[in-house]
Amino acid sequence: MKKYLFIIVAALLIFVSCDGQKNNKLKNGKWRGEFSASDQKIPFILDVASAETDSVKVYLINGAERVALDSITYSGDTVTIPIKAYDTQLVGVVSDGKIDGFFKKLYVENDPGVPFTAIWGDAPRFEVASAPSPVSLAGKWDINFVNQEGDTTKNVGVFSQEKDILTGSILTNSGDLRYLEGALTNDGFQFSAFAGLSPYLIKAKFEGNDAFTGEFYTTRGVTKLIGKRNSEATLADPYSLTYLKKGYDRIDFTFPNIEGEKVSLSDPRYKGKVVIVSILGSWCPNCLDEMEYLAPWYKENKERGVEIIGLAFERKDDPEYVETVLSRLVKRYDVDYEILFAGKLGNDSAEKALPALSKIASYPTTIFIDKKGVVRKIHTGFNGPATGLFYDEFKKDFNKIVDDLLAE
Numbered sequence: 232m233k234k235y236l237f238i239i240v241a242a243l244l245i246f247v248s249c250d251g252q253k254n255n256k257l258k259n260g261k262w263r264g265e266f267s268a269s270d271q272k273i274p275f276i277l278d279v280a281s282a283e284t285d286s287v288k289v290y291l292i293n294g295a296e297r298v299a300l301d302s303i304t305y306s307g308d309t310v311t312i313p314i315k316a317y318d319t320q321l322v323g324v325v326s327d328g329k330i331d332g333f334f335k336k337l338y339v340e341n342d343p344g345v346p347f348t349a350i351w352g353d354a355p356r357f358e359v360a361s362a363p364s365p366v367s368l369a370g371k372w373d374i375n376f377v378n379q380e381g382d383t384t385k386n387v388g389v390f391s392q393e394k395d396i397l398t399g400s401i402l403t404n405s406g407d408l409r410y411l412e413g414a415l416t417n418d419g420f421q422f423s424a425f426a427g428l429s430p431y432l433i434k435a436k437f438e439g440n441d442a443f444t445g446e447f448y449t450t451r452g453v454t455k456l457i458g459k460r461n462s463e464a465t466l467a468d469p470y471s472l473t474y475l476k477k478g479y480d481r482i483d484f485t486f487p488n489i490e491g492e493k494v495s496l497s498d499p500r501y502k503g504k505v506v507i508v509s510i511l512g513s514w515c516p517n518c519l520d521e522m523e524y525l526a527p528w529y530k531e532n533k534e535r536g537v538e539i540i541g542l543a544f545e546r547k548d549d550p551e552y553v554e555t556v557l558s559r560l561v562k563r564y565d566v567d568y569e570i571l572f573a574g575k576l577g578n579d580s581a582e583k584a585l586p587a588l589s590k591i592a593s594y595p596t597t598i599f600i601d602k603k604g605v606v607r608k609i610h611t612g613f614n615g616p617a618t619g620l621f622y623d624e625f626k627k628d629f630n631k632i633v634d635d636l637l638a639e
Contacts, residue, residue, distance in 0.1 A: 255308040255325045257287060263356070264349030266334060266430045269448045273432040274356050275425035277349060293410035293424045294398040296617070300427075314427035315559055317514060318546075323347070334430070338514075338546045345430070345450055356412055356423065363395040363415040366437045371464040374401055376447065377455040387464045389618055397422065400617040404467055405593030406517030410617045419443060428516055472592045472611040479587040481604050482508070486542065486571035486584075489557050491550075494569050496540065496604075505537045505636045508598040510585075512544050512576060513556040515594045519564075520615030524626070526564040535637055536602075539568040542584070544594070548575040601636050608632060 262277040276292040289312050291298040304311050310330065312321040322344075323332015328351035333344030372388035390399035395415040399422075401408045408431060413422030419436035420443075433456065435445025441460035446453050475482075485495040496506070509525065511518035522541070529539050543560075545553055553572050561570060574580045581591035592611045599608040614621045 256305065257281075257289070257303070257310060257325060257330075258328060258351045260351065261292075261353045262330070262349045262351050263354040264330070264347050266345050266347045266425070266450075268345050268430060268450045269432075269453055271432055271434075271448050273425070273430040273448065274423050275347075275430060276356055291426055292412075293426060294412040294617075296410035296426065298426050316519060316563070317428045317516075318556065319427055321347070323349075328352070355414070357414040357421055360395060360414065360416050362417050364418055364420070364437055366440050368392050368397055368399075368415075368420055370460060371462050372458045373461045373464045375457045376403075377457065379452070379454075385466070387466055387621075388458060389621065400614075402466055402614050402618055402621060404469065404472060404612055406515075406520075406595075406612045407614045407618050407621075409516055409520070409615065419445065426516065428514070469611045470608055473596055473609045474589050475587055475606055475609075476589055479606075481600070481606055482585055482587045482598065484542070484571075484573070484585060486573045488569050488571050489554055489561065494540070494571055496600075501538050501540070503536075503602050505602060505633060506600040507537065507539045507633070508600065509539065509541045510544070510573075510581060510591060510594060510596040510598070511541055512546075512594050513560045514546055514576075517593075517613045517615060518595045519560075521595045521597070521613040522560070522564050522566065524615075525568075526566045529566075529568050532633070533567070537633060537637065541566075541568065541570040542573040543570055544573055544576045544580055544584075546576055548572075599632055599636065601639060607636065 257279045259279050259281055262279065264275045264277060266273040266275065278290040278292055278297070279287065280290070281287050287303045289300045289303060291300065300312055300314055302313050308324050308326060310323060310325050314320055318338045319334065319336050321332060321334055323330040330349040333346055335344040336342045368390045369392040370390065372390070374386045374388045376384045376386060384403070387402040388399065389402065390397060397413040397415065397420055399411055401411070409424065409426060411422040411424050411431070411433070413420055413433070421435070422433040424431045429449055432448040433445060435443045435456060435458065437443050443458040445456040447456050483496055485493050488494050509521060511522065525539055543557055545556060547553070557570050557572065560566070573584045582588065595613050597610040598606055601607050614625060616622050
């Protein structure tokens with residue numbers, strides 16, 4: 232009898248152990264999460280899909296955007312979800328359809344992380360309002376950001392609305408906030424986004440039909456927002472923000488590529504060609520958007536006599552780190568042109584590397600050089616696919632500049 236009782240107990244323990252192991256894995260389907268930052272709960276959405284080989288892919292969802300994450304690992308009941316593009320990760324304990332963990336920046340030594348909780352289930356990003364505001368957010372808006380010192384920066388909001396569900400982006404002179412997803416509230420609206428670098432939250436209240444006030448929350452603090460509807464809303468001319476210093480008509484540089492070989496703008500590969508220089512960082516979301524456009528564009532156009540060079544400024548100057556992040560970048564976007572390491576990111580590192588330029592106002596900054604080596608235009612920032620018509624206008628303008636230079 233004791234023998235049979237032992238066998239039954241052992242079987243039960245194995246069953247419980249196996250069942251517990253299953254509960255400590257990510258379930259397929261949607262997970263709704265919340266970061267705790269700046270005294271707010273910032274919602275985000277994960278979508279988990281397991282392949283037949285038991286490999287797992289996790290997608291970060293922001294409206295139409297799906298950011299694919301792989302190389303997910305488990306250690307006991309702890310799951311680690313790397314976000315390679317930004318050198319960050321989500322790590323947490325999984326138990327019965329819940330994750331308790333932290334979002335950590337691996338490039339920050341001893342980063343305590345931002346706490347988060349995620350629950351399995353197809354819950355909406357934001358709770359549906361009991362009586363959604365009748366005001367429509369759809370269209371263009373002038374949006375002023377006012378920091379804690381009272382300094383104001385003019386930006387442009389572009390939003391779409393389907394019933395009480397909102398999507399869109401905010402364009403700045405350095406780029407856009409990428410894909411925002413939100414919903415109407417009883418007296419205003421709210422947006423959030425998380426693509427791997429930092430969680431965002433916007434909360435605002437309408438003031439009549441054509442104005443709103445609100446706050447923009449990140450892990451670094453809070454910025455006040457003031458919005459006014461304006462169908463003609465525009466930013467400063469992106470070709471006016473960075474320029475050559477007096478006495479210069481060209482730039483020159485020599486930096487190592489990923490293999491450590493020195494590459495110069497004066498090399499034979501670039502002689503007599505139109506050259507596009509992209510000043511970027513692997514950590515910069517708008518730079519990644521630009522690279523996603525430039526990499527296939529170059530494959531289609533390089534035989535026309537045009538070259539691209541990427542100048543990367545990175546968080547660290549450790550050779551192993553630089554090779555890792557830049558190789559990852561090249562592989563992710565299947566880049567055929569040279570990416571050079573131009574230096575460690577800093578307040579004046581770009582200006583020291585390229586002394587002929589007045590300043591680098593933002594990443595990316597894109598320089599157009601004619602066949603004679605003369606700088607003809609410098610474009611600050613990049614407004615990507617989340618901005619709709621603004622992105623379409625950029626592509627049209629970009630191609631016209633290159634076509635005109637090639638025709639000379």
